[in-house]
Amino acid sequence: MEEPMSASLEALSHIKHIFLILSGKGGVGKSSVTTQTALALCNFGYKVGVLDIDLTGPSLPRMFGLEGQSILQAQQGWMPVPIPVPDNLKGELKVISLGFLLDDKGNSVVWRGPKKASMIKQFISSVAWGELDYLLIDTPPGTGDEHISIAEQLRWSNPDGAIIVTTPQSVATADVKKEINFCRKVELNILGIVENMSGFICPHCAECTDIFSSGGGSKLARNYSIPYLGAIPIDPKFVELIENQATAGELLVHSYHESSIFPIFKDILLKLLEQQKPPRI
Numbered sequence: 578m579e580e581p582m583s584a585s586l587e588a589l590s591h592i593k594h595i596f597l598i599l600s601g602k603g604g605v606g607k608s609s610v611t612t613q614t615a616l617a618l619c620n621f622g623y624k625v626g627v628l629d630i631d632l633t634g635p636s637l638p639r640m641f642g643l644e645g646q647s648i649l650q651a652q653q654g655w656m657p658v659p660i661p662v663p664d665n666l667k668g669e670l671k672v673i674s675l676g677f678l679l680d681d682k683g684n685s686v687v688w689r690g691p692k693k694a695s696m697i698k699q700f701i702s703s704v705a706w707g708e709l710d711y712l713l714i715d716t717p718p719g720t721g722d723e724h725i726s727i728a729e730q731l732r733w734s735n736p737d738g739a740i741i742v743t744t745p746q747s748v749a750t751a752d753v754k755k756e757i758n759f760c761r762k763v764e765l766n767i768l769g770i771v772e773n774m775s776g777f778i779c780p781h782c783a784e785c786t787d788i789f790s791s792g793g794g795s796k797l798a799r800n801y802s803i804p805y806l807g808a809i810p811i812d813p814k815f816v817e818l819i820e821n822q823a824t825a826g827e828l829l830v831h832s833y834h835e836s837s838i839f840p841i842f843k844d845i846l847l848k849l850l851e852q853q854k855p856p857r858i
C-alpha cells in the first residue's frame with residue numbers, strides 16, 4: 578500500500594465533509610447538481626468549497642457567474658475564488674477550477690494522463706481552503722484519469738462518498754453501472770443516486786409533467802442497494818438564472834432560493850446529509 582499523502586492530508590485537514598459528484602455520461606447535469614448542492618448547503622448556513630476537476634471542460638466558473646476571475650497565489654497556497662453571498666445567508670462559498678487558470682477563459686486543455694494527475698494532486702494539496710463544512714468535487718463524465726487520480730489522492734482522507742447523477746433516459750445504460758463498479762473498485766462509498774431532468778416544470782403554471790419515463794433512478798438504486806436521493810425536474814427558470822448572471826450580473830446565489838427547483842432540491846439534500854459520515858474533524 579502507498580504511503581499516506583501528507584500534503585493532501587494537511588490541505589484537507591480543516592474540512593468536515595468531502596462529497597464527489599459523478600456521472601456516467603456528459604450533459605446529464607452533474608455540474609448543475611454540484612452547483613445546487615453548494616447553493617443549498619450555503620442556504621443552510623454552511624461553509625462550502627467547490628473543486629472542479631473537469632479539466633477538459635470546466636463549467637463551474639460559468640455556472641457560478643465567475644467567468645474571468647483568477648486564482649490568487651498566497652503564502653498559504655492557491656486562494657479559491659470567493660462568491661459574494663447575500664447578507665441573509667450565513668454560509669460561505671468558494672470555488673477552484675482550471676477555468677480560472679486558463680489564459681483564454683473560454684478555452685479547455687488537451688492533456689495526457691500524467692499531466693492531469695499532477696494538476697489534480699496540486700488541486701488537492703495546494704489550495705488554502707481554510708475551514709470548510711463541505712468540499713464538493715465535480716468530476717468529468719465517465720471513469721477516466723481524473724477519477725483514478727482523485728480516488729488515489731483522497732485515499733487516506735476518508736471522503737463521505739460519491740453522488741451519482743443520471744437522467745431517466747440514461748439510467749438503464751451501462752455508463753451508470755460502470756460508475757457504480759468504479760466506486761466499488763476504489764472503495765469509494767456511494768451516497769446515493771440523483772435522477773436529473775426528470776419531468777418538466779412548466780414556466781407558466783409551475784406544473785411538473787413527466788416527459789420521459791420516470792422511476793428508473795429509484796429502480797437502479799434498489800437493484801444495486803444504493804440510496805435513492807430523489808429526482809430533479811427540468812426547470813427552464815434555473816437555466817435562465819444561470820444565463821442571467823452573464824448578462825444582468827445577478828448572481829445565481831442571490832436568486833436560487835426563489836426558484837421552484839430549490840424546495841425539491843432541499844429534500845434531496847436532506848436525504849444526502851442523512852447518508853454522510855461523521856465529520857472528519
Ligand SMILES: Nc1ncnc2c1ncn2[C@@H]1O[C@H](COP(=O)(O)OP(=O)(O)OP(=O)(O)O)[C@@H](O)[C@H]1O
Pocket residue numbers: 600602603604605606607608609610631634636717718773774809810811812813815816819
Ligand atoms: N434540472 C435542470 N433543469 C434545467 N436545466 C438543466 C437541469 N440540469 C441541467 N440543466 C442544463 O443542462 C446543461 C448541462 O448540464 P451540466 O453542465 O450540469 O451537465 P454535466 O453533466 O455537468 O455536463 P458535462 O459533464 O458534459 O460538463 C446545462 O446547460 C444546464 O444548465
Ligand code: SF4
Pocket residue numbers: 779781782783784
Ligand atoms: S403545463 Fe399545462 S397548464 Fe402549464 S402552461 Fe403548459 S399547458 Fe398550460
